[in-house]
Amino acid sequence: MVGQISPPGWLTEVVAAYEQVFSELFWFVVGFAVVYFISQIFIVPVVLRVIRSRNRNNPTIETATKTYLRVILIGLATLTGIIAAGYGRILSESAVIIAAITFALGIAGQQVFGSLISGMFLVADPDFNVGDWIEWPGGEGTIEEVDFRVTRVRTPNNESISVPNTELTKNAINRPYGRDRYRITEQVYVAYYEDTERALMELQQVAVDHEAVLGDPAPNARIVDLGENAITVQAEFWIENPRNTDIRIVRSDFRRLVKRRFDEEGITLAPPSAQLLSGELAVTDDRP
Known part of the structure; x- marks a missing residue:
């Protein structure tokens, strides 16, 4: 065995x-x-x-x-x-x-805890909410989510970026519009010899006629500066939620319509240089 x-x-x-x-x-x-x-x-x-x-x-x-x-x-x-x-x-x-x-x-974990505390402050802020459009020194866009370390923002280019919570808490945040509207300001430089009242009226009318501009509140135009070489006039109008409207296209269309309207009405925009020369040049033949 x-x-x-x-x-x-x-x-x-x-x-x-x-x-x-x-x-x-x-x-x-x-x-x-x-x-x-x-x-x-x-x-x-x-x-x-x-x-x-x-x-x-x-x-x-x-x-x-x-x-x-x-x-x-x-x-x-x-x-x-x-x-x-x-x-x-x-x-x-x-x-x-x-x-x-x-x-x-x-x-x-210093940075992580700092972002966590910053995120808590952002959540506790009644004016900082998902769906709001915000602007800060590093960019702008719509808040999509406040996460553990970062806040996710959707930019005007339809890109999703992650912004550290500490960057939003240590910088000034601008909220240029409410939850469903966005304010756009556009400036135009008009020559001094033009009729400023007519320029303001035409500028405001361009905003009123634009299909993307909201009627309430109504668009307005005003003088913001008497510069050295030109008068600065500004149009202010509101559009729908930027998540549903391309701001870049609205701005481009508005500027194009302003240029066309001012050309049709004979309103001269500010000259590109500090001096504007005008006159006539005649050539004659005095030979016998």
Whole structure:
């Protein structure tokens, strides 16, 4: 009868170590998955439903709540997985590990935490909402979403850009229009010898006749500057939501119509130089 050959001791230890690793990994995945999927199925929809019912006119709160709630739940699921894997005691008793984690987060997470805090300030701002058109030193566009680190903006070129939240909180933000209208200002330089009142009337009429310009509020025109070489007149009019209207085309069409109207009415735009020469030149033949 042949005796059984037992495996070497080191192999037994390696197998036991791998079994422990896989067991800990299994319980980590189980703990993480249970908390994460239960929260996604039950907690997130309920919270979003409550937020949506109480903030029907403010989609910013809903999108921000969804983002921040997802981050919190992932952190909670991770912590649950660590405890389920049997490492809860190490986290609670090892001051070295806690200090190392705190130091790493403090060094590597400064910018992330700064963006997070900035995003919270943006969400709390009642004048900063999804769907608003904003202008800041770095660009302009429609707010699509306030995320954990960045704010996503749709530009006039129909490009989606990600703007760091810190850039929006540290710079001045201009909101040139309400939720459904956008104000456009266009300036024209008129020569001093022209009838300024007639120029204002024609400029305003061009805006009134433009199909993209809203009738309420009505377009207007006014003098904004008496320059050294020309009089600056300005037209102000409103169009629909920039998300539905190409601002560049509206501006181009308006300028083209102004040039055509002024040519038809004989209104001279400002000369390209500081001096305007006029006169006649006659050539005669005085030879006998």
